[in-house]
Amino acid sequence: MNGKSILGIMLAALLCLNFAVGQAQQTTEKFIPIGMSPGVSGKSSYLGSITSVDPAAKSFSMQTDSDSKIIGVAPTTRIWLDRSKSRKPNLDGEFGALEAGSRVEIMMDPSAPTKAAWIKIEAD
Amino acid sequence: MIGAVGKYSTVRQHSKTTFAVILLTFLLPACKMPPKPTPEPTLVEIGEQIFLNETFAGNGRTCGTCHRPTDNFGLTPSFIATLGDDDPLFVAETNPDLANNFENPVLMREFALILENQDGFGDLANNFNMRGVPHTLAMRTSIDSAAGPRTGWSGDGAPGDGSLRSFATGAVIQHFTKTTNRIPGVDFRLPTDDELDALEAFQLSLGRQAEISLPLPLKGIVAARGQEIFLDNTLGKCNACHFNAGANGNPAIFGPNAGNLNFNTGVENLPDQPAVLSGGKVPPDDGFGTPGNGEFNTPTLVEAADTGPFFHNNSVETIEGSVAFYNGDAFTNSPAGQLLIGATGSAINLDATQVVAVAAFLRVINALENIRSSNELLERVIAAEDRAERFVTPILARARSETRDALDVLRGGGLHPQSVARLMAALDFIEQAQSTTKAKRRTGYARDAIAEHGRARNDLSGP
Numbered sequence: 001m002n003g004k005s006i007l008g009i010m011l012a013a014l015l016c017l018n019f020a021v022g023q024a025q026q027t028t029e030k031f032i033p034i035g036m037s038p039g040v041s042g043k044s045s046y047l048g049s050i051t052s053v054d055p056a057a058k059s060f061s062m063q064t065d066s067d068s069k070i071i072g073v074a075p076t077t078r079i080w081l082d083r084s085k086s087r088k089p090n091l092d093g094e095f096g097a098l099e100a101g102s103r104v105e106i107m108m109d110p111s112a113p114t115k116a117a118w119i120k121i122e123a124d
Numbered sequence: 125m126i127g128a129v130g131k132y133s134t135v136r137q138h139s140k141t142t143f144a145v146i147l148l149t150f151l152l153p154a155c156k157m158p159p160k161p162t163p164e165p166t167l168v169e170i171g172e173q174i175f176l177n178e179t180f181a182g183n184g185r186t187c188g189t190c191h192r193p194t195d196n197f198g199l200t201p202s203f204i205a206t207l208g209d210d211d212p213l214f215v216a217e218t219n220p221d222l223a224n225n226f227e228n229p230v231l232m233r234e235f236a237l238i239l240e241n242q243d244g245f246g247d248l249a250n251n252f253n254m255r256g257v258p259h260t261l262a263m264r265t266s267i268d269s270a271a272g273p274r275t276g277w278s279g280d281g282a283p284g285d286g287s288l289r290s291f292a293t294g295a296v297i298q299h300f301t302k303t304t305n306r307i308p309g310v311d312f313r314l315p316t317d318d319e320l321d322a323l324e325a326f327q328l329s330l331g332r333q334a335e336i337s338l339p340l341p342l343k344g345i346v347a348a349r350g351q352e353i354f355l356d357n358t359l360g361k362c363n364a365c366h367f368n369a370g371a372n373g374n375p376a377i378f379g380p381n382a383g384n385l386n387f388n389t390g391v392e393n394l395p396d397q398p399a400v401l402s403g404g405k406v407p408p409d410d411g412f413g414t415p416g417n418g419e420f421n422t423p424t425l426v427e428a429a430d431t432g433p434f435f436h437n438n439s440v441e442t443i444e445g446s447v448a449f450y451n452g453d454a455f456t457n458s459p460a461g462q463l464l465i466g467a468t469g470s471a472i473n474l475d476a477t478q479v480v481a482v483a484a485f486l487r488v489i490n491a492l493e494n495i496r497s498s499n500e501l502l503e504r505v506i507a508a509e510d511r512a513e514r515f516v517t518p519i520l521a522r523a524r525s526e527t528r529d530a531l532d533v534l535r536g537g538g539l540h541p542q543s544v545a546r547l548m549a550a551l552d553f554i555e556q557a558q559s560t561t562k563a564k565r566r567t568g569y570a571r572d573a574i575a576e577h578g579r580a581r582n583d584l585s586g587p
Binding site for chain 1: 241242244245246272279281282283284285286287289290293294297298305307308309314315317320412414
């Protein structure tokens with residue numbers, strides 16, 4: 001292998017690889033009840049209740065066991081209605097489904113730490 | 125009289141002695157060799173039982189329904205053809221609740237394609253992809269990347285934290301459900317943390333635990349030339365993305381911890397894909413992410429030759445065809461192909477003899493891995509001489525399958541007839557080990573098979 005080729009491939013590697021952040025599959029995540037996401041619940045997600053919602057700022061406050069947090073909702077944030085307690089299918093939700101008092105689980109977006117990657121809202 | 129009494133006494137004495145001897149004959153072995161307690165199952169063994177038997181209260185499928193132990197923990201059309209119609213693989217044909225939008229039975233039976241909804245479950249009739257079943261061998265070496273774990277064909281197959289441990293949770297939701305409502309606790313139950321731990325341990329135990337180191341001292345002229353082409357970054361250029369014929373990027377090019385990488389190699393743009401030719405609905409597969417970016421992750425090549433059909437959509441049947449793919453327009457015009465041209469000044473352009481040579485190299489390293497793996501399984505059989513037959517039976521079945529695969533990949537390429545003869549002898553010993561009920565004989569046959577494997581290996585490669 002000549003040096004030029006190695007250099008060329010190295011440059012191509014730098015250009016072509018986005019080294020995309022490892023991505024969990026969100027399509028099946030929708031069906032996992034609050035608090036049961038493997039490797040996430042109890043480790044890197046926030047579990048608690050919504051205390052207030054700010055539609056203008058597209059954010060809401062929540063109280064966890066230990067503190068309160070403000071969570072941003074981005075256009076890419078996935079919102080799901082967890083109806084598993086009622087033995088009904090979980091549904092896609094929207095920002096309007098966020099209501100004070102609702103029990104929620106939040107996974108933050110690793111590439112945008114103030115925004116949620118997904119939100120599960122306990123629903124009937 | 126006295127004599128008669130004495131004689132009677134003597135007879136009685138002898139009878140007592142005889143009785144005692146008989147008693148001891150039966151009892152002593154039991155005293156000398158108390159039955160060995162069954163050892164506590166290891167985490168890997170627990171994981172194996174879950175993998176093969178646990179349905180998670182779903183439609184009857186297990187992990188092993190699609191990842192068959194004697195089909196390299198994958199699934200091929202030829203294996204599917206051996207299954208009865210009541211096999212849980214065909215649940216879409218037998219369960220009316222799963223008749224629509226759960227599988228495509230025609231594509232499953234013809235091309236071993238499984239329906240996936242990796243971009244969402246909102247429009248089941250239109251938003252799906254048909255993908256092959258990737259084997260679960262050598263995952264110890266092929267999942268990690270600088271960007272996190274990569275599972276499944278596009279590297280984003282697991283929910284939760286995206287790890288192999290979490291993969292089973294997503295698989296249960298996608299493939300085990302009783303209805304397309306997918307309600308936890310109704311249509312299935314989710315794996316527990318303990319089950320996920322065991323499943324991960326089992327999957328990581330399968331196949332190769334370390335990378336091979338190229339170049340190997342191959343004895344076959346064509347395979348050795350194929351290895352040179354494979355390693356030549358101006359000719360085959362294969363070793364850049366399949367370092368040491370594995371699933372990871374070359375650290376000299378992509379950095380020391382790059383690991384498993386995603387690329388858009390244009391497989392989706394191949395003309396005349398078998399599944400598309402069938403006339404069924406086969407939406408384009410956008411790969412990594414939702415919506416996808418067209419990328420799929422790099423599979424390991426050591427295990428490739430006996431695990432076709434190839435690529436995420438099972439679009440190429442032979443290992444020669446999969447090497448030739450990199451000569452064609454689909455790859456050359458793809459993002460990965462274009463960048464390779466930009467970097468090296470030329471596309472991959474192998475002639476037929478070179479394509480066959482690279483494929484011969486892949487066939488030989490696959491056979492070497494089959495032999496290693498079969499020997500490892502046979503060693504387990506030998507070590508388990510005292511354990512129940514039901515414990516060794518599935519291990520022997522896998523050993524036989526590995527040896528059979530070695531035979532098939534060599535014969536399929538017209539390679540190493542001497543080695544093939546040795547492998548046939550090894551296969552015969554394994555089949556004798558399978559048919560005997562005597563543990564010691566089984567052990568002997570296993571040792572004989574290992575010896576034949578050694579001779580076969582010596583014909584393929586130097587030490």
